[in-house]
Amino acid sequence: MFITELIQEAAVTSLSALFQQPFTAKDFQVNQTKPEFEGDYTIVLFSLLKKTSRAPEALGKELGDDMIRRHPELFSSYNIIKGFLNFSISDQYWMTLLQHNYNDVCFGKHPMNGKKVMVEYSSPNTNKPLHLGHLRNNFLGWSVAEILKANGYEVLKSCIVNDRGIHICKSMIAWQLFGNGETPQSTGMKGDHFVGKYYVRFNDEYKQQVKELVDHSIPQAEAEKQAPIMIATQEMLQDWEAGNPEVMDLWRTMNGWVYEGFDITYKTIGSDFDKTYYESNTYLLGKDIVQTGLDKGVFFRKEDGSVWIDLTPDGLDEKLVLRKDGTSVYITQDIGLAQQKYEEYKIDQSIYVIGDEQNYHMKVLKLIAKKMGVPYADDIHHLSYGMVELPTGKMKSREGTVVDADDIVQEMENEAKAKTEELGKVGDFDPAELASLYHTIGLGALKFFLLRVDPKKRMVFNPEESIDFHGFTGPFIQFNYARIKSILRKNELENVIHLPLDFLPAEKELIISLEKYPAVIRQACDELNPSAIAIYIFNIAKAFSSFYSGHSIANAESAEKKQLRLQIAVMTANVLKSGMQMLGIDMPERM
């Protein structure tokens, strides 16, 4: 149980006994005491004054006395300042906490709860390489999956690959027209970049053709439709849907190139999936459900044969769910896939990591599920995240302002290498160890940078300033971990039980912070928010760093103090490693 819960419980018991009426934890707040006041945790009394008809001081005294009387092992003293009842928690409580948990690498994690949840993330298109926005998505998805596991869920990671549609045909057409049979192998290019090159080529060519048509005084809108390369692309899409062998063959080949490239990137960044869905397999799903919905009267058919749902009573619009030619649209497929996931895996929750530009779409999906009365409607969660922008504005592939995923990872590793060589602390590492260290630090910096911000907020990535290994960064935390590991290599930890010892304020502060870890894991799960972990872990690292510079562990005042500090160091290292693991960030033993 968390300390705040213990305090709440104790206060509820005392209040109910003192005033002969029921109280709950919601009647008052328990906060950590501000550093400028004496005490560890504070009960705010204002909200209780009316119900108890007491003045703050009187209430504080009655409550404080009663709580101490009932729990002498927990509370050592209290003071009242204005409406704030400040308790000092007994050293014995903190000491017991430390003794029981310092060497438990699972500290903070919660037991299995028997629930199964699927996290869908990444969702790439197979016409171009991954960029920085995809990295935010991948890191979020991975991290949320880890956070759910730590909270006792069984987690399945899934990926829906957008492998069909007009955008795929664009790179196919361009390759047919201009490729001269070249391949990733023949050019030495990574497959996804190779295909992406032709996607860009398409857009260049298309722009050129439209311009020429406009120059021959054809209106812009008309020119966009008439451009020969666009017409060819649309024909190809029809051929694809008709199953034309030649087109299918090209499609398989080019997608294969992209997958080879993606595999490399996923391996590099540490993303993986338990189940991969391909839109080419799922795009027809959902049509049966639409029929069921029609029978139920949830959907309606318009004169031209298209099928719609009227969401105006819910403040939204009418939404198309089936085209007049009977083919499915984006939402149709999602309705089907949601059903399939539920049936296939018996999941209790389905989390979709998708950008916030699809908030409306996901709202509609959930609403449709609700109206259809499916059992999983309430268990669909959209983890909506904001765009990653550059200081100059949005990233646009057409304008070449996209930060490529492979490039930025490489750049971070290069920076890690340069910095490591400059510091010269690992001169004895062999080349493989060095490469691994650069990867750990560079990727750690990137992951931490993208995960430390609240997912739902847009964020700015400045290529010049963002590659920073100082301050609120992954490498800072890794550094503190390595520093603790260095101490532990040089100092023996003996499993001795300590007599009551006085804590220094800095020692107690660290233990109090460490105690919050289980609550932070819970909160990160409730909010589906890895940044809660990132911020917490940084604060732990900072507290340790500050402690480290003020107090020697190896040369502590006494042998017992040394053991106490070693235990605190071990627990700090465990929490740092465990927390960073939930962000998908490895910790080096040395750096």
Place this chain on the structure above:
RNA sequence: GAUCCCGUAGCUCAGCUGGAUAGAGCAUCAGCCUUCUAAGCUGAGGGCCAUUGGUUCGAAUCCAAUCGGGGUCACCA
């Protein structure tokens, strides 16, 4: 036009289920390596929490309006 999100230090972000004097990092300035890893530590400066009004004992936090920025409202995915 409808609807949703955002606006906190020069910059990037915390804090938002209302509580004590609004916090970090970067950048700037001043100190600190003969002692456990200085990717570090200590300190200084830097704020009308977009604006106005409301609710409350108490508002950065809740409500409303306004102003600024962005998303969405496709028989695209």
